[in-house]
Amino acid sequence: MFDCVIVGGGPAGLSASIYVRRSNLNVAIIEGNMPGGQMANTAVVENYPGYESIAGADLAMKMYMHAINLGVEYIAEYATDIKKEEYFTITLANGETVTARTVIIATGMKHRKLHVPGEEEFTGKGVSWCAICDGNLYRGKDVAVVGGGNSAVEESIYLAGIVNKVYLIHRRDEFRCDKLVLERLKRLSNVELILNDEVKELVGGDSLEKIILKSGKELIVSGLFEYIGFLPSSEVISTLNIVSSDGFIEVDENCKTKIEGLYAVGDIVRKNVRQIVTAVSDGAIAALHAAKCCR
Ligand code: NAP
Numbered sequence: 001m002f003d004c005v006i007v008g009g010g011p012a013g014l015s016a017s018i019y020v021r022r023s024n025l026n027v028a029i030i031e032g033n034m035p036g037g038q039m040a041n042t043a044v045v046e047n048y049p050g051y052e053s054i055a056g057a058d059l060a061m062k063m064y065m066h067a068i069n070l071g072v073e074y075i076a077e078y079a080t081d082i083k084k085e086e087y088f089t090i091t092l093a094n095g096e097t098v099t100a101r102t103v104i105i106a107t108g109m110k111h112r113k114l115h116v117p118g119e120e121e122f123t124g125k126g127v128s129w130c131a132i133c134d135g136n137l138y139r140g141k142d143v144a145v146v147g148g149g150n151s152a153v154e155e156s157i158y159l160a161g162i163v164n165k166v167y168l169i170h171r172r173d174e175f176r177c178d179k180l181v182l183e184r185l186k187r188l189s190n191v192e193l194i195l196n197d198e199v200k201e202l203v204g205g206d207s208l209e210k211i212i213l214k215s216g217k218e219l220i221v222s223g224l225f226e227y228i229g230f231l232p233s234s235e236v237i238s239t240l241n242i243v244s245s246d247g248f249i250e251v252d253e254n255c256k257t258k259i260e261g262l263y264a265v266g267d268i269v270r271k272n273v274r275q276i277v278t279a280v281s282d283g284a285i286a287a288l289h290a291a292k293c294c295r
Pocket of ligand 1: 045046047113114146147148149150151152154170171172175176198227228229230273274275
């Protein structure tokens with residue numbers, strides 16, 4: 001039995017694991033994907049204190065190695081269910097179970113989709129949610145990005161360094177992203193802003209060839225990167241009755257849920273600011289409280 005099991009290996013989960021382990025307790029992270037969560041798929045992180053600019057994948061690896069070198073166990077599998085009786089039992093996708101005295105939920109969020117005709121057909125054949133993974137496939141070609149937040153603007157800047165041209169489609173004429181990053185985008189000669197417009201349909205043959213916008217305008221592109229926000233990944237805790245109707249978890253100032261011994265941290269928590277730095281902060285708070293619970 002583990003003193004603490006953390007479900008999710010993004011910055012919140014990795015930070016929590018480091019703090020639990022440093023309390024000399026045995027701890028495992030359950031994560032079916034690569035460590036680092038969304039951070040690992042971010043081209044460049046420029047607002048994590050101590051690093052003026054670092055590749056998201058590098059920051060993810062540093063946090064992961066920090067945890068592993070301390071003796072955190074990494075279970076590379078998805079968790080499918082969590083039950084609480086005297087202790088917690090976490091079921092894995094391979095059918096195995098893991099028991100724990102405390103559990104920290106750090107499952108984060110998953111990409112929101114446009115749900116337009118052609119999106120499903122061209123997923124992996126032009127439609128992508130990860131510029132850092134797929135950007136190279138479009139070297140020298142024209143692509144579009146949709147969204148008006150930090151992700152859309154930052155990933156457009158990253159793509160502009162690889163592809164021939166980036167069309168950034170945003171449904172309003174005001175962006176939600178940091179002002180500095182928007183200024184940097186606007187200085188790029190191979191980025192064209194398409195404002196007050198939305199994607200209507202994706203068209204192509206074997207792969208994406210054209211985007212039709214609601215205005216009727218057509219963009220000839222080989223790729224579309226969707227950065228229109230995220231939805232909470234709360235499936236694994238659906239049976240615990242702690243998830244609100246919109247999928248987020250309410251916690252107190254110690255990141256405690258209403259179930260004794262169960263905590264939630266990072267983007268899955270109902271809050272206003274979702275940054276790497278706030279995720280790692282949640283991780284520390286929950287871990288130190290969970291460690292007290294185990295004594
Ligand atoms: P976001 O801030 O939620 O922005 C989503 C964008 O997509 C918005 O501009 C929204 O338009 C647009 N959108 C949503 N649904 C749409 C639809 N169906 N069709 C067209 N457009 C749609 O998402 P994000 O940029 O991924 O950021 C998520 C969180 O992570 C934020 O808290 C962000 O600050 C944080 N983040 C921070 C950094 C950083 O600090 N460097 C980097 C990445 C992400 P409207 O504006 O009209 O609503």
